[in-house]
Amino acid sequence: MTATVADLLRVLDRQVRDLGTATERDxxxxxxxxxxxxxxxxxxxIALLPLGGRSAQVKAGLRTVLDPLVHGPRDPLTxxxxxxxxxxxxxxxxxxxxxLAEHLQGGGWGDQIGTEAIKxxxxxxxxxxxxxxxxxxxxxxxxxxxxxxxxxAQLSDLIVVTEPFALVPPDxxxxxxxxxxxxxxxxxxxxxxxxxxxxxxxxxLQERYRVSGWAMQSIAGNLALLxxxxxxxxxxxxxxxxxxxxxxxxxxxxFVEAARHxxxxxxxxxxxxxxxxxPTLRQLGINVRDACGADPTxxxxxxxxxxxxxxxxxxxxxxxxxxxxxQLWVHTVRTDYRGDHIEAxxxxxxxxxxxxxxxxxxxxxxxxxxxxxxxLARTTRSEPPLSEGWPPDRSVDGLSPRREPxxxxxxxxxxxxxxx
Numbered sequence: 262m263t264a265t266v267a268d269l270l271r272v273l274d275r276q277v278r279d280l281g282t283a284t285e286r287d288x289x290x291x292x293x294x295x296x297x298x299x300x301x302x303x304x305x306x307i308a309l310l311p312l313g314g315r316s317a318q319v320k321a322g323l324r325t326v327l328d329p330l331v332h333g334p335r336d337p338l339t340x341x342x343x344x345x346x347x348x349x350x351x352x353x354x355x356x357x358x359x360x361l362a363e364h365l366q367g368g369g370w371g372d373q374i375g376t377e378a379i380k381x382x383x384x385x386x387x388x389x390x391x392x393x394x395x396x397x398x399x400x401x402x403x404x405x406x407x408x409x410x411x412x413x414a415q416l417s418d419l420i421v422v423t424e425p426f427a428l429v430p431p432d433x434x435x436x437x438x439x440x441x442x443x444x445x446x447x448x449x450x451x452x453x454x455x456x457x458x459x460x461x462x463x464x465x466l467q468e469r470y471r472v473s474g475w476a477m478q479s480i481a482g483n484l485a486l487l488x489x490x491x492x493x494x495x496x497x498x499x500x501x502x503x504x505x506x507x508x509x510x511x512x513x514x515x516f517v518e519a520a521r522h523x524x525x526x527x528x529x530x531x532x533x534x535x536x537x538x539x540p541t542l543r544q545l546g547i548n549v550r551d552a553c554g555a556d557p558t559x560x561x562x563x564x565x566x567x568x569x570x571x572x573x574x575x576x577x578x579x580x581x582x583x584x585x586x587x588q589l590w591v592h593t594v595r596t597d598y599r600g601d602h603i604e605a606x607x608x609x610x611x612x613x614x615x616x617x618x619x620x621x622x623x624x625x626x627x628x629x630x631x632x633x634x635x636x637l638a639r640t641t642r643s644e645p646p647l648s649e650g651w652p653p654d655r656s657v658d659g660l661s662p663r664r665e666p667x668x669x670x671x672x673x674x675x676x677x678x679x680x681x
Contacts, residue, residue: 267439295347300330311369380436455565474535485523492516515633522626
């Protein structure tokens with residue numbers, strides 16, 4: 262099983278706490294070179310987060326303080342050897358950015374946009390804040406060669422911008438995005454089967470001459486089966502007491518709704534056709550159906566259903582495009598000049614509604630599956646990555662620690678009943 266964002270945040274937290282005292286390798290030039298790496302990976306990770314609003318304006322302040330650190334001094338450093346502490350944290354931040362790029366490259370979906378992304382941003386920038394304070398304290402008495410003399414001021418700017426994030430208590434930072442991780446095709450059971458099948462299905466749907474009517478039906482049918490499997494897992498988890506009865510009922514309801522629509526999307530009428538041949542997809546689909554018979558648990562379904570949700574959006578988009586561009590074929594009977602009836606296959610004529618029920622079913626199936634995945638992520642979300650005692654008791658910049666007043670917990674938002 263690959264590491265989740267929550268696992269990587271725990272690693273980052275340990276690395277921040279273990280920065281310790283300076284060594285002979287923590288020279289001014291080493292910190293300048295190290296921040297060129299850490300600022301680069303931090304900027305990449307933050308750029309991928311769907312914070313909502315106009316992205317360029319929302320993230321402008323942070324980019325303003327990170328960009329000078331990314332570009333480094335005007336005069337190139339001679340034989341730069343980045344500080345070990347900055348190398349470690351930059352690698353972990355880069356790993357988090359890689360996971361986010363896998364899932365958020367095209368933008369987030371549902372509850373990933375907005376609050377949940379801001380919570381993850383808070384976790385990342387609170388760690389960056391502590392590293393910046395430590396780096397400034399280590400290099401405060403050192404001389405910076407050439408034009409790198411602006412480096413302390415750049416760190417001070419970063420500290421000021423990120424301090425509000427560091428003051429947020431750990432229990433307010435836990436995000437749904439922490440459950441994201443890189444897909445693992447070699448994983449046993451349902452996860453590996455779905456990962457391999459989803460990768461092949463994505464290739465088929467993205468290639469004009471490979472997509473076929475059978476492929477569209479097969480993908481929709483497997484999405485229906487996965488939704489039904491997840492719904493049964495939710496019912497079992499509710500009966501076992503792993504989740505509340507209300508959570509089980511709500512989640513199972515959305516999975517049942519998704520399965521119903523995807524079954525409709527897989528049932529093409531016999532007079533509608535799209536030619537093509539995809540033998541690899543056929544075998545991988547069989548593996549998925551076999552793996553569904555093992556009755557996986559809700560936690561085992563997290564990664565497979567995330568892959569299914571992404572594939573469902575692509576399927577709905579391709580189905581809509583096939584219908585809009587009249588690329589589907591319908592069976593017709595016409596009369597020739599001799600008065601004989603001739604059967605033929607022609608492109609779906611403009612204004613025909615043969616494919617519209619399939620387009621609509623795929624759209625509704627994707628929407629219901631998205632909602633079900635959101636409920637699944639909420640019930641199986643990871644524990645907060647940071648332990649108690651944040652910020653660290655010791656001061657990283659040599660100043661006496663401040664005692665912050667306790668933050669008042671806002672009142673709970675009223676629960677709104679969603680009717681389907």
